[in-house]
Amino acid sequence: MSGLLKLKTAAELRQIYLRHEMFPTIFCDGCGLGNVLNYTLWALDELQLDLDRTVFVSGIGCSSRLSGYVNADGMHTTHGRALAFASGIKAAQPDLNVIVFTGDGDGSGIGGNHLLHTIRRNMDLTVILVNNFTYGMTGGQVAPTTPIDSFSTTTPYGNIEYPLDICALAQTLGAPYVARWMINQPYPPIKSIAQGIQKRGFALIEMLVPCPTAYGRRNGLKQLETIWQWYRDHTILIDDYEHIMHFGSPEERAALHDKIKIGVFQDYERESFEERWATLVEQVKL
């Protein structure tokens, strides 16, 4: 991939990649889900990926609605099961590009076990997991990712549980590509999604997305400007984080406690399920 991105205009992107009859999107004002769609399409365009050889798969939730807007084949499946359907597509047609849109609830709550085992198998999928700290579509229940002490419809006195670090889990399970981004800066996630698509094996890109309606409203982040700014104030690039941990003063280190790390956490080569499967078939065939 070239170092310098030359992005098409939004008008050109609309024309090439979107199902116009589905617009405007169902997303609330100031919801960042549309940005995830934007960035994915810019990444596709950067790679000049053939839309006729690309399938979008999703589960259920606001984030899982994303697949329906792309003018390519796709499956809007059942809650938590996007990865099972995606694995099936990949096993039957390994030459297709399969991109999964899922939510924190869909992908790491009800679908958490699928996430575990799809990474373990190293299926060649690109999974774009939207973490908005909540079950947005159903009105804002607590999710496995909801920050400690925050409020939701099911934690009216504050959440006492520790949130799941989805990227740390994926790293531990050996996913070849693991990254997390906020949506406030377009270029890093666009480049990262393109890297994830090119990676053979499982690529997980977690996108931190503002949900002013279901999460923000209950946590002092109802104003759009405030919730978008929150992500700038509460994220730190992994390199900066490590630098401060090594060389920072005690105060600088203490200031990291409420920061979420962003960046590429893991990027290495590992044979994918499809490759090992093809080798096995070659070995045992009569």
Next chain:
Amino acid sequence: MHVIELNEHWCKGCRVCVFHCPTKSLRIASRFTMRGIHPPELVEAERCNGCRLCELLCPDFAITVMEAVSVNA
């Protein structure tokens, strides 16, 4: 000089473009679109530096930044 093109069917008037513009060249118009929202407008065309941040950050693919071309140069 730059101009913006707005898809008024898709714009939600969310202001994400307005509050991210580094040169503060956009504002929300007082007029309504046919969808009943206040769209953004470019008030400081001279000041806009064509960075396209508004375009890249719009969640709804609604705004496009273009270089203004003079017809009688």
